Amino acid sequence: MSQTARTHGAQLRIPATYMRGGTSKGVFFRLDDLPEAARVPGEARDRLLLRVIGSPDPYQKQIDGMGGATSSTSKTVILSKSESPDHDVDYLFGQVAIDRAFVDWSGNCGNLSAAVGPFAVANGLVDPARVPDNGVVEVRIWQVNIAKTIVCQVPVTDGQVQESGDFELDGVTFPAAEVPVAFKDPADGEGAIFPTGNLVDDLAVPGVGTLEATLINAGIPTVFVNAADLGYTGTELQEAINNDAEALARFEAIRAHGALKMGLIKELAEATARQHTPKVAFVAPPASYSASSGKAVEAGEIDLLVRALSMGKLHHAMMGTAAVAIASAAAIEGTLVNRAAGGGKRNAVTFGHPSGTLRVGAEASLVGGRWVIDEAVMSRSARVLMEGWVRVPAETL
Incomplete structure (x- = not known):
């Protein structure tokens, strides 16, 4: 047996979905599918997501990972069924640095928010009784990073998320189904829209x-x-x-x-x-x-x-x-x-x-x-690009 075989185990296989949301792309995980050590915030979770994306990379290419070497494509999402009766899904976003060993949890990704609703419907995180055979289902999202509510209107055809369509979004080459997104009470903190108290x-x-x-x-x-x-x-x-x-x-x-x-x-x-x-x-x-x-x-x-x-x-x-x-x-x-x-x-x-x-x-x-801002609204689109398993070396965790 070679020295390499003796010292390195088989890669970990983790269920994951690679999605586009708006003008961003990211790797989506269900919380329960993560290795146990990564199901809670901390170094193990950060190490895992860094390795999935391919960071830190001094070449700034993320060749050995799922990232695309831009801020728009160096993103990760962790989703779980919400514990709140007022929400369907809890959404946690991690922005992965490209050339540093750092995952920033300080904010949300508005573009990938549009993909959270479709993912939640397709993966059973929304009560099936609320999903029509044909029509639109309102997905109520709790954005964990900033403690805010986001509401996605997800189109459904024959009981499945409708991803294709003719909605065009500048910055995205191909048309897709429209997903209206509403950001409720979007002010960060306790309503302090202007932290200095000044408009300018x-x-x-x-x-x-x-x-x-x-x-x-x-x-x-x-x-x-x-x-x-x-x-x-x-x-x-x-x-x-x-x-x-x-x-x-x-x-x-x-x-x-x-x-x-x-x-x-x-x-x-x-x-x-x-x-x-x-x-x-x-x-x-x-x-x-x-x-x-x-x-x-x-x-x-x-x-x-x-x-x-x-x-x-x-x-x-x-x-x-x-x-x-x-x-x-x-x-x-x-x-x-x-x-x-x-x-x-x-x-x-x-x-x-x-x-x-x-x-x-x-x-x-x-x-x-x-x-006070009651809500801000815009239309995006989202699409599954690939689903299956992402692999990382066993020694990552």
């Missing part, structure tokens, strides 16, 4: 300057700044930002100082251990541009331009949670997002992003001197 703050960032910024906790903590204040037009595509090391360093500095001002961290150095949140985005009034696919986006068909960074890189489209933040900020007069959209009261906006456009809606009201 002066954010001092050494080496960058003092910038106007809207710091909002809705969907996901987000730092919005004006594109023009950074020398941008808001029409930039990925290569204009991601190939510029100095630009990425500036955005990371803005993100870190924004996190500090929002109270998400106590010391600036803590920002490196919280890569998933907050997001940083820049906004501008409408302008025509050519999307990454070559599609022409005309100024007249959008209300504003938004570009957002995730895990240190400009996102190829828009994170679902950041879209919730955009909808929420646009609905409140005086924020930078609202100003870029032309100001005034509005309950929906269509914004331009690198891959095209997206329409999002939110209802805002001032209650007792505080802004």
Whole structure:
């Protein structure tokens, strides 16, 4: 027997599903299917998910795992039947770092939220009595990371989740069935949509300057700044930002100082251990541009331009949670997002992003001197790409 055979056991086989949700992809697990050591939060779970995705990878390719070497494809989801009678499924999201041994549990993935509903129906996490033979089933999701409710409207045909359709989503090549998603009371924390109490703050960032910024906790903590204040037009595509090391360093500095001002961290150095949140985005009034696919986006068909960074890189489209933040900020007069959209009261906006456009809606009201968002809504799509078992070396656990 070889030395390798004596010292290394057979790989672990773990039931898993590889799904696209919105403009993201991730590996989905049922909690009960995980090895026992990984069924609870901790180092064993993190080690497992890192190995599944193929991190840490100094080559930043995740060749030896399921990840796609981008923030949109280095994601994991753990689902279980909810213990709450008001919800069908508990949804836990882990954003896996690419070149570091780190899983960020600090926020949600809005795009993959659209896949949670279909997965829950297909895997028996929703009471079968509530699933029609033909029609739509409302799946009530408890988002564990941020302690919020998400509601997916999942189409069903002949008792099965309907995945194919003609709904087109910019950033996704092929059409699929539409899955409307509502994020209930999306403010992070106890309704503190604006953690500083201001719609616009002066954010001092050494080496960058003092910038106007809207710091909002809705969907996901987000730092919005004006594109023009950074020398941008808001029409930039990925290569204009991601190939510029100095630009990425500036955005990371803005993100870190924004996190500090929002109270998400106590010391600036803590920002490196919280890569998933907050997001940083820049906004501008409408302008025509050519999307990454070559599609022409005309100024007249959008209300504003938004570009957002995730895990240190400009996102190829828009994170679902950041879209919730955009909808929420646009609905409140005086924020930078609202100003870029032309100001005034509005309950929906269509914004331009690198891959095209997206329409999002939110209802805002001032209650007792505080802004409240009842819900933010958008349409996504989702599809199972592969299902079966994912394998990891036995020594992972």
